Amino acid sequence: MHCPTTFREERLEALHGLMRAYPLATLITAGSDGLVANLVPFxxxxxxxxxxxxxxxxxxxxxLDALREGAETLVVFQGPESYVSPSWYPSKAEHGKVVPTWNFTVVQVRGEPRVIDDPDWIRAQVRQMTDNHESGREHPWQVADAPDDFITALIAGIAGIEIPVLSIEGKWKASQNRAPADRQGVIDGLKADGRCPGMVDWMERG
Incomplete structure (x- = not known):
């Protein structure tokens, strides 16, 4: 991933934080059948x-065939993103030397995949993922709420995936390369547009 030093994010807790907040990632494999990509919640x-x-x-x-082959695997987690209008920069009025850009946050993970066919492992993974996303709801749904034979049949139709993280890269492009006044102008512009509160939150964290 092309990543100028200004935008590089290396804090593991920050990278993990984005991955947990935006778990629907693009799973990319380069196997014997070529490149394959799918959106998968991790x-x-x-x-x-x-x-x-x-x-x-x-x-x-x-x-799954590529994953069973141990194909080269890349998982891309996309966080908040937004178009940035040059009209938001105070420096536009000073010299006019501004152009549109895009702010975004992304984490790329590489690892060696393992496909798991054990139904108990798969059931535990499904249960844990469900509990993660249902927690905090007034009436959280649980896997046990569905008939056991129904869940057993569904589990028979899926395979588990485990990818130990071998390398991880983060890119936080959030106007760090702009003067403080321009950066604040982007925050104010995003707030006024109301299109991407997630990017506003990310930028205000500093």
Missing amino acids: SLHDGGERGILRAHLGRGNRQ
């Missing part, structure tokens, strides 16, 4: 130096 777990990713795929998904 959960992040402790383990190793950089963490472990877990997920599941339907058994009809041909990407």
Whole structure:
């Protein structure tokens, strides 16, 4: 990933924070059938130096073949993003030397995948992911709320994935290369537009 030093994010806790906040990632494999990409919700777990990713795929998904081959695997987590209008920069009135750009946050993870066919492992992964996303709801849904034979049949149709994180890169492009007044202008412009509160939150964190 092209990443100028100004935008590089290396704090593991910050990278993990984005991955947990935006768990629907693009799973990309380069196997014998070429490049394949799918959107997959992941959960992040402790383990190793950089963490472990877990997920599941339907058994009809041909990407499983590449994963079973141990194909080169890239997982891309996309955080807040937004168009940035040059009209938001106070410096526009000073010299006019401004152009549109895009602010965004992204984490790229690489690792060696393992496909898991153990139904108990898959059930536990589904249960944990569900509990993560249902927590905080007034009436959280649980896997146990559905008939067991129904869940058992569904689990038979999916395979688990585990990817220990071998490398991780983060890019936070949030107007760090602009003067403080221009950066504040972007924050004010995004607030006025109301289009991307997530990017506003990210920029205000500093």
